[in-house]
Structure formats: C-alpha cells, structure tokens
Amino acid sequence: MDTLTELLGGFAAAMTWQNLIFAFLGCLLGTIIGVLPGVGPVAGVALLIPLTLNLDPTGSIIMLCAIFYGTQYGGTITSVLLNTPGEASSAITTIDGYAMTKLGRAGAALTLAAVGSFVGGTIATIGLVAAAKPLGELGLLVGPPEFFALMVVGISLLVALAGKSMVKALISGALGLLISMVGIDPVAGAPRFTFGMDRLLDGVSFVAVIVGVFGLSEILSYRKNAETPLVHAPGMRSLLPTRAEWRRSAPAMARGTGVGFGLGLIPGMTGSVSSLLSYAAEKKFSRFRHQLGKGAVEGVAGPETANNAHANAALIPLFTLGIPASPTIAVLMGAFLQQGLTPGPSLFTEHSDIAWAIIASLFIGNLLLLLLNVPLVGLWTSILRVPTPILTALILLFMVIGAYTINFSVFDVFVMIGFGLLGLALRNLDIPLAPMVLTLVLGPLMERSLRESLEISQGDFSVFVNRPISAVLIGLGVLIICSPLLKFRKPKALTEDPEA
Amino acid sequence: MESVVTKPRSTSRVAPSVLTGIGAFTAVGVYVLVSSVGLGLWTSLGPGPGLFPFAMGGVLVAMSALWLVQELRRPSERSEGIDRGVVIAVGVSLVVLASVMDLLGFQLSMFLFLLYHLKLRGGRTWVSSLIIALAGSVGAFYAFNYGLNVALPVSAFAPLNLIGL
Known part of the structure; x- marks a missing residue:
C-alpha cells in the first residue's frame, strides 16, 4: 500500500465521530493547560492520561496528541494579552505580542499566531507523512546495538542541551534511569531496589512520577498572594489582521516553519529554542526588523509558527525510530507503551492502521485548534480570571485522581507526593528536570537493548564499535558528552532556554 | 511557570542546600553501587x-x-x-488525604480536602467553597465512575458505604 492510500485510511479512522470527539476534547483541554501558567505540557499530558485509560488505543493517543499540540496554541494567549507566557515556548512572543496589545492589535496578533501555528503544524505533519515510510523501513534494519547507540545519542543531546550545567543534567539523567530500574529486572527476573515492598515489584508508576516531579513541584513552589490577573479579551471585530499584516507575516511564517521543523527533529531541542531562534531569524532577515520589540507582526508570527512546527516535527523521531525528542514526547511515548503500542518502526508494521489514524488526526487537530482558538478567545481569557486558590485546588484534585487511577491504589498518590518533593528540591538546586523524564521512559528500553547486544556478542563490548552505524552513533554520543571539555560554546538560545 | 527574568542573588560561599543536595546524591x-554488586554484575549468560544500576x-x-x-x-x-x-x-493535606481516602471514600475525603484549600487556605466564601468542593468530590466521582468507567474508591465504613459514599 502506498503512503497516500494509508493516509486516506487513517483519515477514515480519525473521522469517526468518537475519534473526532476525542480530538476535540484533547484540543480543548490542551488549550486550557496552555492558557494556565503553572501547568506545563509535560505535567498536563501526564495528568490527563487517566482520562484515556479506558479508551481504545487510537482514541487515547489521538486525545493525548491533541492535548500536546493544544498546549502550544494556548500558551500564546497569555503571552499576547498578559505579557505572561502560558508555556515556556511562547515566552519570546510576549515581546511583540504584548506590544501589539498595547497598540490595540491584540486580536490581530492572536489570529496571526493561530494561523502561523496551523501552518507550521500542518507542514510539519506533512513532513511526518513523507518521512514515516522511508525512516520506518530504515529503522527496521536497526538491531539492539544500533538501538542502544541511538538512545545514547538522544539522551546525550538532551543532557548536553539541558540547563546550564552538564554535571547537573547528568545527575538528573542518572536519577531517571535509576527510578526506571525499580522493580523486577526484565532479563533475570530479580527484584531491584524494591525495599521488600511488593507494590514496587512492577516498578514505580510513570504517571505518578511525572505528575509529582513536573506538576506538584510547580504548585509547591507557588508563592503566596499570587494575584488574579486583569485581562480583557479582544472583540470579534478586531480579530481580523489587515492586508499589510498578512503580507508581512507570510515570510515570517515560512522562516518559522523551517527553523521549527529542522530543530524539532533533533532530540534535546525544545520548542523554546525554536521560537528564540525564529525571533533571531526575524531580527536578521525581516524587512521590518527595526520594528521588532515595538509590536511587529513578524515577532509573533515567526516564533509561534516555529514552536508548532517544532512540536509536530518532534513526533517524527518518535513515530519512525521510537526516540522521544523532548520531555512531553517522552510522556506521550509512555502513554503509547501503556496502551501496548511501541513507537518506532514496528508501529507501522504491527499497528499500521492506528499509526496512520493518529497521523491523520494531527491534521484534523490543527484545523480544530485554528477554528477553536481565535473565536473562543473570550472563553480562554475567562479561565485566567479564576482565582488562584480555586485553580490550585482543582489541579490538585486532578493530580490525585491521575495518580490514583493508574493502579487504583493510594500508594501511587504517596509516590506522587514523594516525587513532588523531590521535584521541588531539584528545582531549588537548579537541576534540570527534562533529562530525568527522558531517561525514565527510555531506561528500560535502553537497558534491554544493552543486555541483548551483550548477549549477542557473548559479553564482548566491542559489538558497539564493530558495527558501523552503532560505532558512528556511539562516537557522536561521546563527542556530545565531552563537548564541555572541548570548550564548545553553547549558543545563547540554549543557555537561556526556560524549558531546559 | 518558571521565571525567566528574575536574577538570583550571588554568593561567595557554598549554600547549605547545595551541600545537602550533593551529600544526598x-x-x-553509594547505596546503588553497593546494592548493584549484591544483585550481580555479570552472570554466565x-x-x-x-x-546497569552499577554504572548509574x-x-x-x-x-x-x-x-x-x-x-x-x-x-x-x-x-x-x-x-x-x-x-x-x-504536602501535609495531600498525605492526610491519601491516608484516609480508602477509609472514608473518595467523595468525603476529597470534599474535606477541597474545602480546606478553598475556605481555610484560599479564603473563598462558604457558598463558592461548598459548591466547588461538592462538584470536585461528588461530581468527579460520578463523572469518572459512570462517564469514564474509572472506579474511584468508596468508603470502607459500612454506614458511609450504605449512603453511597
């Protein structure tokens, strides 16, 4: 079957009324998470996994993917109207977005951001369609040593790019791997780090850990007397940009798509880096660069297109090679695994119908978000008027339900509380959380491929350097980890990345 | 949302929290290294x-x-x-909630938890606190149990169980 036929089959599955409802609900919830400062996409997606537990795998993943890219759309609203980014990847949009609000052009800024997000997201999804087959077939040639080496590169990149200190990122990565090792050892069947507790034999609940580390720790780090912001939604009439604004935005959207798509493919790059570099590209190439910072449409259209192109492009390594490129994608990967689906090349051979239905739903979701986002801006802003104590109480409610319903046990609620405190300590010590979540998901797969490789070679470690693909990848990983010794300077956009 | 603009204070001495963190890690x-040796680093197979834990x-x-x-x-x-x-x-309210949830059931324990955060900590009015606490406890229980088919715990006490809590 060719790609187009399979994609059309995917559309047929994605457009059943149940799956359309799941996509719609996912977009709605994702936008709300995006609008709320404090609940990031990582905790947001993990928090809502329980809602999808009893759904079929296709509907469940469609909803979680929609939540994921919905957060990217929602994050823009507060950046433009309040000068407060709902998501880190929308931080740079505050500069020109808020300046446009002060000039009375908030509606146009929101429309251009939504259209840019739609363009970037859709083009990146077309890239996913084009890359799925060839990369998937290439992925099938990958054996355990190559798979291990591929994960080494992915984790090395994330560790190297996360935060300001490689040492702290490595601590975070090692902690994630150690947490993933709790439970029965997958090869020999020996219990590890269970402290004699039967409940830990199946390992630590992934959702409870993520909700604790990313969500609860955020609430624990709140400060008292946070004021409810005053926010005014723009009227329907002001939502339409002028012809000049459309004309100026088009090249910015094209550049943003290129930047976001390219960086989205690289593990470790976050949406924030894409939007920052897209803004930098506008500063360099835009005809109206002198207006940037004073309410230029390019400063909104470029970064917002870039972060959505990034979000959708980051799904390509997940779908084709089984490598999550960012913490949120790692959580999505966890949801895939929980539904019995292993992302990667085998997804297209074993569950081709599900894979194509999810890809088709990305197109539908992007369209739904465009239709939902702008006309309902009044509704989104009203969420921001909800007082902080009420929001906090409701978020805590969802966290408890989320942690409990994974295994229907209060033990997981305690696990969440414990990891919330650990997350708070890590934040306080300026240790990045991103490497931890990635290694937490990849840990079991990485260990299994390492041990399978060594069993194939009868314990000979040279198996990783004797095979050309694995040798190149291992060499690349070592080079990345040793980059501080080689005095490579990190680009400013990476050291200032708020998502790392 | 993490602040991207706040400049933390600089210092000339190592902060106690940093030393505690380094000590804890x-x-x-060391615990993992010792335990890993006990688990066996290499077998005949x-x-x-x-x-792997030893390396980590x-x-x-x-x-x-x-x-x-x-x-x-x-x-x-x-x-x-x-x-x-x-x-x-x-932290303490969550620990108390988790400790009594199986005993009192989701609805009652969550109702009290929400009431504490809304009325006592948040200073909301009694009316709004009661409405939100009821919706978040009883409402969520029925929405999850009957809408999403996800079972939340009921009380282990027979009298509470009999009245649907």
Whole structure:
C-alpha cells in the first residue's frame, strides 16, 4: 500500500465521530493547560492520561496528541494579552505580542499566531507523512546495538542541551534511569531496589512520577498572594489582521516553519529554542526588523509558527525510530507503551492502521485548534480570571485522581507526593528536570537493548564499535558528552532556554 | 511557570542546600553501587541485573564529586528559596488525604480536602467553597465512575458505604 492510500485510511479512522470527539476534547483541554501558567505540557499530558485509560488505543493517543499540540496554541494567549507566557515556548512572543496589545492589535496578533501555528503544524505533519515510510523501513534494519547507540545519542543531546550545567543534567539523567530500574529486572527476573515492598515489584508508576516531579513541584513552589490577573479579551471585530499584516507575516511564517521543523527533529531541542531562534531569524532577515520589540507582526508570527512546527516535527523521531525528542514526547511515548503500542518502526508494521489514524488526526487537530482558538478567545481569557486558590485546588484534585487511577491504589498518590518533593528540591538546586523524564521512559528500553547486544556478542563490548552505524552513533554520543571539555560554546538560545 | 527574568542573588560561599543536595546524591549513588554488586554484575549468560544500576550509581557519585569541586571553586547563585507554608500546607493535606481516602471514600475525603484549600487556605466564601468542593468530590466521582468507567474508591465504613459514599 502506498503512503497516500494509508493516509486516506487513517483519515477514515480519525473521522469517526468518537475519534473526532476525542480530538476535540484533547484540543480543548490542551488549550486550557496552555492558557494556565503553572501547568506545563509535560505535567498536563501526564495528568490527563487517566482520562484515556479506558479508551481504545487510537482514541487515547489521538486525545493525548491533541492535548500536546493544544498546549502550544494556548500558551500564546497569555503571552499576547498578559505579557505572561502560558508555556515556556511562547515566552519570546510576549515581546511583540504584548506590544501589539498595547497598540490595540491584540486580536490581530492572536489570529496571526493561530494561523502561523496551523501552518507550521500542518507542514510539519506533512513532513511526518513523507518521512514515516522511508525512516520506518530504515529503522527496521536497526538491531539492539544500533538501538542502544541511538538512545545514547538522544539522551546525550538532551543532557548536553539541558540547563546550564552538564554535571547537573547528568545527575538528573542518572536519577531517571535509576527510578526506571525499580522493580523486577526484565532479563533475570530479580527484584531491584524494591525495599521488600511488593507494590514496587512492577516498578514505580510513570504517571505518578511525572505528575509529582513536573506538576506538584510547580504548585509547591507557588508563592503566596499570587494575584488574579486583569485581562480583557479582544472583540470579534478586531480579530481580523489587515492586508499589510498578512503580507508581512507570510515570510515570517515560512522562516518559522523551517527553523521549527529542522530543530524539532533533533532530540534535546525544545520548542523554546525554536521560537528564540525564529525571533533571531526575524531580527536578521525581516524587512521590518527595526520594528521588532515595538509590536511587529513578524515577532509573533515567526516564533509561534516555529514552536508548532517544532512540536509536530518532534513526533517524527518518535513515530519512525521510537526516540522521544523532548520531555512531553517522552510522556506521550509512555502513554503509547501503556496502551501496548511501541513507537518506532514496528508501529507501522504491527499497528499500521492506528499509526496512520493518529497521523491523520494531527491534521484534523490543527484545523480544530485554528477554528477553536481565535473565536473562543473570550472563553480562554475567562479561565485566567479564576482565582488562584480555586485553580490550585482543582489541579490538585486532578493530580490525585491521575495518580490514583493508574493502579487504583493510594500508594501511587504517596509516590506522587514523594516525587513532588523531590521535584521541588531539584528545582531549588537548579537541576534540570527534562533529562530525568527522558531517561525514565527510555531506561528500560535502553537497558534491554544493552543486555541483548551483550548477549549477542557473548559479553564482548566491542559489538558497539564493530558495527558501523552503532560505532558512528556511539562516537557522536561521546563527542556530545565531552563537548564541555572541548570548550564548545553553547549558543545563547540554549543557555537561556526556560524549558531546559 | 518558571521565571525567566528574575536574577538570583550571588554568593561567595557554598549554600547549605547545595551541600545537602550533593551529600544526598552521593549517598544514593553509594547505596546503588553497593546494592548493584549484591544483585550481580555479570552472570554466565552475560550482563547481570546489577550492571546497569552499577554504572548509574557510578555516574551519580562521580557527578556529585564534580559538582562539589565546581561549587568549591565557584559557588553557584542562590535560588529564591521556597515558601515553607505552601509546602507544608499542600504536602501535609495531600498525605492526610491519601491516608484516609480508602477509609472514608473518595467523595468525603476529597470534599474535606477541597474545602480546606478553598475556605481555610484560599479564603473563598462558604457558598463558592461548598459548591466547588461538592462538584470536585461528588461530581468527579460520578463523572469518572459512570462517564469514564474509572472506579474511584468508596468508603470502607459500612454506614458511609450504605449512603453511597
């Protein structure tokens, strides 16, 4: 079957009324998470996994993917109207977005951001369609040593790019791997780090850990007397940009798509880096660069297109090679695994119908978000008027339900509380959380491929350097980890990345 | 949302919290190293269950040592710290909720938990607190149990159980 036929089959599955409802609900919830400062996409997606537990795998993943890219759309609203980014990847949009609000052009800024997000997201999804087959077939040639080496590169990149200190990122990565090792050892069947507790034999609940580390720790780090912001939604009439604004935005959207798509493919790059570099590209190439910072449409259209192109492009390594490129994608990967689906090349051979239905739903979701986002801006802003104590109480409610319903046990609620405190300590010590979540998901797969490789070679470690693909990848990983010794300077956009 | 603009205070001495952190990571690393050896690093079939954790324990100890050296040479900027009141209020209320949830059932325990956060901590009015607490406890229970087919716990006490809690 060719790609187009399979994609059309995917559309047929994605457009059943149940799956359309799941996509719609996912977009709605994702936008709300995006609008709320404090609940990031990582905790947001993990928090809502329980809602999808009893759904079929296709509907469940469609909803979680929609939540994921919905957060990217929602994050823009507060950046433009309040000068407060709902998501880190929308931080740079505050500069020109808020300046446009002060000039009375908030509606146009929101429309251009939504259209840019739609363009970037859709083009990146077309890239996913084009890359799925060839990369998937290439992925099938990958054996355990190559798979291990591929994960080494992915984790090395994330560790190297996360935060300001490689040492702290490595601590975070090692902690994630150690947490993933709790439970029965997958090869020999020996219990590890269970402290004699039967409940830990199946390992630590992934959702409870993520909700604790990313969500609860955020609430624990709140400060008292946070004021409810005053926010005014723009009227329907002001939502339409002028012809000049459309004309100026088009090249910015094209550049943003290129930047976001390219960086989205690289593990470790976050949406924030894409939007920052897209803004930098506008500063360099835009005809109206002198207006940037004073309410230029390019400063909104470029970064917002870039972060959505990034979000959708980051799904390509997940779908084709089984490598999550960012913490949120790692959580999505966890949801895939929980539904019995292993992302990667085998997804297209074993569950081709599900894979194509999810890809088709990305197109539908992007369209739904465009239709939902702008006309309902009044509704989104009203969420921001909800007082902080009420929001906090409701978020805590969802966290408890989320942690409990994974295994229907209060033990997981305690696990969440414990990891919330650990997350708070890590934040306080300026240790990045991103490497931890990635290694937490990849840990079991990485260990299994390492041990399978060594069993194939009868314990000979040279198996990783004797095979050309694995040798190149291992060499690349070592080079990345040793980059501080080689005095490579990190680009400013990476050291200032708020998502790392 | 993490602040991207706040400049933390600089310092000339290593912060106690940083030293505690380094000590804790080293202790965990040493524990993992010792436990891993007990699990077996190598078997006749190849790598044993302790090999991978042993490597990670080694990374943790080595990185903690490196971090200490970095801190001694150039202490990092102090973080803003935490609001202990918030941590205690949220942390303790969650522990109490988790401890009594199986006993009192989801609806009653969550109702009391929400009421505490809305009325006592949040200072909301009685009416709004009661409405939100009821919706978040009884409403969520029925929405999850009957709407999403996800069972939330009912009370272990027969009298409470009999009245649907």
